[in-house]
Amino acid sequence: MKFAKTLVTAAALVALSLGGAAAKEWKKVIIGTEGAYPPFNYVDTDGKMKGFDVDIALALCDEMKVECEVVAQDWDGMIPALLAGKFDAIIASMSATDERKKVIDFSEKYYNTPPAIVAPKDTDIKGVTPDDLAGKTIGAQVSTMHADFVEKVLTKSELKAYPTADEYKLDLENGRLDAANDDVVVLSQWLKTEAGACCKLVGTITPIREIHGPGAAIGVRKEDTDLRDMFSAAIKAIRANGKYQEINQKYFDFDVYGG
Amino acid sequence: MAYVDAPSTERPPAAARRRWTGARVIGLLLMVLWALLGVSIVYMLIVGYDPEKVAKYGPRIVQGIWVTLHLVTMSLLLGAVISIPVAAGRMSANPVIGGIAFGYSYFFRGTPLLAQTFLVYYGAGQFTDALKAVGLWVFFRDAYFCAVLTFSLNTAAYQAEILAGAIRAVPAGQWQAADSLGLRHFTTMRKVILPQALITALRPYGNEVILMIKASAIASIITVLDLMGQTRYVFSKTYDLQVYIWAAVIYLATVEVLRRLWELMERRLTRHLRR
Numbered sequence: 001m002k003f004a005k006t007l008v009t010a011a012a013l014v015a016l017s018l019g020g021a022a023a024k025e026w027k028k029v030i031i032g033t034e035g036a037y038p039p040f041n042y043v044d045t046d047g048k049m050k051g052f053d054v055d056i057a058l059a060l061c062d063e064m065k066v067e068c069e070v071v072a073q074d075w076d077g078m079i080p081a082l083l084a085g086k087f088d089a090i091i092a093s094m095s096a097t098d099e100r101k102k103v104i105d106f107s108e109k110y111y112n113t114p115p116a117i118v119a120p121k122d123t124d125i126k127g128v129t130p131d132d133l134a135g136k137t138i139g140a141q142v143s144t145m146h147a148d149f150v151e152k153v154l155t156k157s158e159l160k161a162y163p164t165a166d167e168y169k170l171d172l173e174n175g176r177l178d179a180a181n182d183d184v185v186v187l188s189q190w191l192k193t194e195a196g197a198c199c200k201l202v203g204t205i206t207p208i209r210e211i212h213g214p215g216a217a218i219g220v221r222k223e224d225t226d227l228r229d230m231f232s233a234a235i236k237a238i239r240a241n242g243k244y245q246e247i248n249q250k251y252f253d254f255d256v257y258g259g
Numbered sequence: 260m261a262y263v264d265a266p267s268t269e270r271p272p273a274a275a276r277r278r279w280t281g282a283r284v285i286g287l288l289l290m291v292l293w294a295l296l297g298v299s300i301v302y303m304l305i306v307g308y309d310p311e312k313v314a315k316y317g318p319r320i321v322q323g324i325w326v327t328l329h330l331v332t333m334s335l336l337l338g339a340v341i342s343i344p345v346a347a348g349r350m351s352a353n354p355v356i357g358g359i360a361f362g363y364s365y366f367f368r369g370t371p372l373l374a375q376t377f378l379v380y381y382g383a384g385q386f387t388d389a390l391k392a393v394g395l396w397v398f399f400r401d402a403y404f405c406a407v408l409t410f411s412l413n414t415a416a417y418q419a420e421i422l423a424g425a426i427r428a429v430p431a432g433q434w435q436a437a438d439s440l441g442l443r444h445f446t447t448m449r450k451v452i453l454p455q456a457l458i459t460a461l462r463p464y465g466n467e468v469i470l471m472i473k474a475s476a477i478a479s480i481i482t483v484l485d486l487m488g489q490t491r492y493v494f495s496k497t498y499d500l501q502v503y504i505w506a507a508v509i510y511l512a513t514v515e516v517l518r519r520l521w522e523l524m525e526r527r528l529t530r531h532l533r534r
Contacts, residue, residue, distance in 0.1 A: 076491065079498050103498050143495030160402075160482045161492070167381075174384025176400050 032087035035072040040093040057091040063234040090219035097213035107231035112215025112258030116184035117202040136178035139168030323489030334410035345419035367416035380405040406478040425460035465521040
């Protein structure tokens with residue numbers, strides 16, 4: 001991590017020499033999201049970023065009275081891009097896991113839904129315990145808590161890690177995978193589509209705190225504690241003023257905020 | 260025949276003092292810049308050396324190197340086999356055969372390897388039932404097999420062009436001489452033409468091997484855990500950019516070893532041409 005630190009320090013030095021020593025006033029916040037994780041974030045047919053994450057991001061910015069710009073970033077480069085200063089916050093359904101907390105900081109959670117397992121309709125998989133899934137090839141998106149879960153808990157299964165969710169869905173459809181592990185909302189949404197007709201939900205997994213963390217939260221650089229607190233306060237505010245519920249209703253028929 | 264220069268007794272003229280021209284200054288500055296970059300990369304690797312991470316992820320990287328080497332070797336050998344009929348087709352006077360070979364080479368050299376890999380891997384997935392019916396799905400199910408297949412087909416197109424080009428470069432007089440000796444076509448090819456053509460082909464073949472090694476990183480996109488795949492895995496766990504630098508160093512070292520090997524081979528094969 002030394003390199004990232006050096007980078008950040010260098011960036012900070014440049015910023016200092018250019019902009020004077022005044023503490024940064026957050027007038028404009030650039031937000032990174034993936035754009036390949038429907039219904040939370042995706043690129044719509046008109047080329048615009050849409051989804052629950054994006055709507056929440058814009059509502060939070062409104063609440064914080066800052067100007068925001070949402071940019072796309074591939075999932076596996078999300079944290080390095082944040083550290084390199086390409087954007088100031090990650091709002092991409094990223095769970096605040098302990099592993100990530102070593103590198104970046106997180107706001108309070110803004111939603112929390114359980115993970116689940118899907119499999120082809122003619123599967124012989126009966127449940128979601130490690131024994132049920134023993135010997136199976138399970139797909140997940142690389143560098144996610146879901147991939148982590150397969151590796152750490154489903155030790156008798158083989159993990160196949162894909163760059164985006166689209167790709168494990170394709171391989172599930174064409175029979176290369178015995179099952180896939182992802183967020184229940186993401187999977188259910190996909191099962192409703194034409195492509196998802198191949199498969200069914202086997203069951204949801206009870207989240208494990210050490211692996212799954214407290215839920216999806218907003219990631220910021222460790223030194224931006226002010227921005228982190230602004231986001232946490234804004235989440236609370238939009239929960240209280242009904243804006244959150246409004247967005248929630250647009251996408252889901254239940255409260256994704258979770259317990 | 261032997262023509263040897265008499266050893267010169269003259270001393271070479273004293274080198275003229277080189278002037279500090281603008282181009283020379285800029286060139287020197289650029290060299291310093293490159294050297295600094297190199298030094299800083301080495302420094303970063305030394306300072307950031309983390310025995311714990313190396314112990315934890317080192318074996319994965321080593322495993323990745325083997326997968327890459329295996330993948331590239333298999334693809335190159337299979338590609339070499341496929342390239343022979345394609346090269347023959349490229350040189351064929353029959354317009355149908357020539358057209359098929361041209362089309363093959365045109366497609367594989369004209370489209371990105373990444374697209375071809377996706378086409379084979381995810382495209383095969385669209386025909387699961389048909390492939391299962393003919394018993395081929397067991398192969399296409401495996402990402403590694405899909406990678407080897409795509410890379411072989413791709414490199415075969417390039418290798419065929421190299422081979423055909425090298426054979427064409429052998430002077431026609433060689434054919435005529437063999438004819439006048441009453442050698443059969445096949446014998447002429449094997450004993451006269453190919454040995455000369457392969458010398459011409461050696462360098463381009465070396466290039467193709469090097470390109471293949473680097474292109475093999477594409478396999479990581481379709482879940483093959485080659486050197487690049489393992490590197491991406493480790494990066495996703497550590498968020499440490501150093502692992503990419505290590506991967507680059509390993510690729511570089513592999514290419515350097517091959518470069519030297521090729522140099523040796525060329526010296527051996529062209530020893531009769533040296534004076």
